[in-house]
Amino acid sequence: MKIFRLILLIVHLGILFLLLGTLMNAYIPPKIFPWFNLLSLGFPVLIISYCILTIFWVASWKKRAFVFMFAGLAFINPVKRWVNFSEDKKGAPAIKVVSFNIKGGVMGQKDIEQYLKAQDADVILLQEDGGREFPVLKDYKRTAPNGYLSILTKHKILNDKIIYASDEGEGVPGGLQADIEIRGKVYKFLNVYLYPFKFEKDMVRLNGNTDDNEQKLKDVVKRLIPTFKKHQGQVDAIHTITVNSPYPVILTGDFNSVPNSYEYYHLSEGLEDAFVTAGKGSATSFHDYKFPIRIDYVFSSKPIRAVSYVVDRSVSISDHYPVISELSLTGK
Template identity: 50%
Template sequence: MGIFRSIFTVAHVVIVLLLGATMLNAYIPPKVFPFLNLLSLAFPFLMIANLLLCFFWIFSWRKRAFVFLLISTLFLTPVRRWINYSEQKNDNLDFKVLTFNNKYNDYGLEEVKNYIKSFNADVIFLQESGYSGLGNSDFEEMKYSLHNRRISFFSKYQIVEQDTIPLIDKGKSVYADVIIKGKRIRFINVYLEPFQLHKSMVKPTEDLEENGTKAKSLVRRFMPVFKKHEEQVQILKNFIEKSPYPVILAGDFNSVPNSYEYYTISGVLKDCFLESGKGFGTSFHDYKIPIRIDYVFSSENLKSTYYQVDRSRKLSDHYPVLVKFSLKD
């Protein structure tokens, strides 16, 4: 039994070190060492393994259980980026924001349109929408809008300024300044460089050699995209820092929490899920593993009071995210 405990101890130390390595994404960009960003994808599985081993040490009555539990407290905030609990806030509701990658309405234009309308949002961010058939006539209360090749933005309130934020390659972003109850807010819709994956690329088979080939192919595909993301989020960060108005940024980051992309944006804006989210924040369901890649961030002087990932229907490979805001004095 002693040899097994030694093996488990070594394995646990390695897992903790890997968990710690994901936090280095806050400091080390993908162009320097992209494998750290790749490691962020494994964070939920590493954390589950860490907790299982902690329970094992507890039930084995080993003192090392307290050491590993103490170390695990360092990962409380990273865990909250995936699963969180916030107390209900009773602040006044000033406006609602919906962000949704509607996958070009591949699941049915009419169904997607009615689904989006059911949220009665004041501002709508769409990604992978393009010129897919949804316009102002589909959302009667949305009098104002702007569209890009891959993204769309709709607002009940007047847009007083709008433009494209030029990102490299296939990344897309637009901004719109909107006056809500006398306050000018800058809304930024984002769609970062896609990986252009499909299920066959990630689905394991019984052939170990084929799985190895797939894994190598995925790594080759991920690395250049991570480096493009680095440039794209730096452009966004610089744009946000120069904004004279409060900012709400939402969209499909094609990046998980604890990634370089997440750390870069959360350095200048707050993650609304941390402020008002409950339960799981995962928003992409096509691969049946926990992936959170759709976000709503805001400036400090905007308060989110409610955050919901709606899983009631599957009308895209993403679930929509609805966030309610209260304007701070």
């Protein structure tokens, strides 16, 4: 029994070490050391394993349980970025914002249009829009089509501009910015779509063949690491616009990155995560794989504050669920 507990202790310490590694994403960029960012993908499995082992030590009446419980406090906020139970918020009249990766409309263009029309949102931010037209949304003003990102709004668009990574030139856009006038004030909306990993289900589906699974794992890592590095350039360009904005910022989109990643830490710097502020339950927004993945977000700067945040799982018209948030512009 002592040997068994010793093995569990070593495993528990190893998991703690890996969890602490995910916190390093706030400080170390992927171009220097991408492996910390890789750890963020496994955060749900790591934290669940950590909690189970901590419960085991508590049930065993071991003093080390208190050490692991104390160390676990460092991961309260990281956990809340995945699963949260906030209180109902009361605020001044809010604007409704919808962020949705529509996958080019291939799963039902008409269904998507009708859904967006029914939401009656103030601002709609679309990723992977494929440059499609939205005739049903004729009452909305729209940014110039570019094939990747669109912002539609009932309010006045003062200007819009594609955001490219400084080291990529006119490559795949990392985001789209638009200054929108709402009730006499100007707000900068940023619609983010970081470089995709371009995985197919067969590439990540494991089978009973050990050699095949090992090769799949290597292929996945080979694709992840270069993409993390591409993200860094895109994140830097978007972050520069955010911190230098003369207007309050509302940043949404498909980060192709999970919470506690480098992308999350740096894109959210100085902003509030609407899910952490007003969300309830799971924030999982990508449902094509049978694994909890949150890659769609809504952030805002002061004095804006989230009143509500919902991942709408009532529709399956894309491989992403729409993310809907109501934001109080007064911050009360």
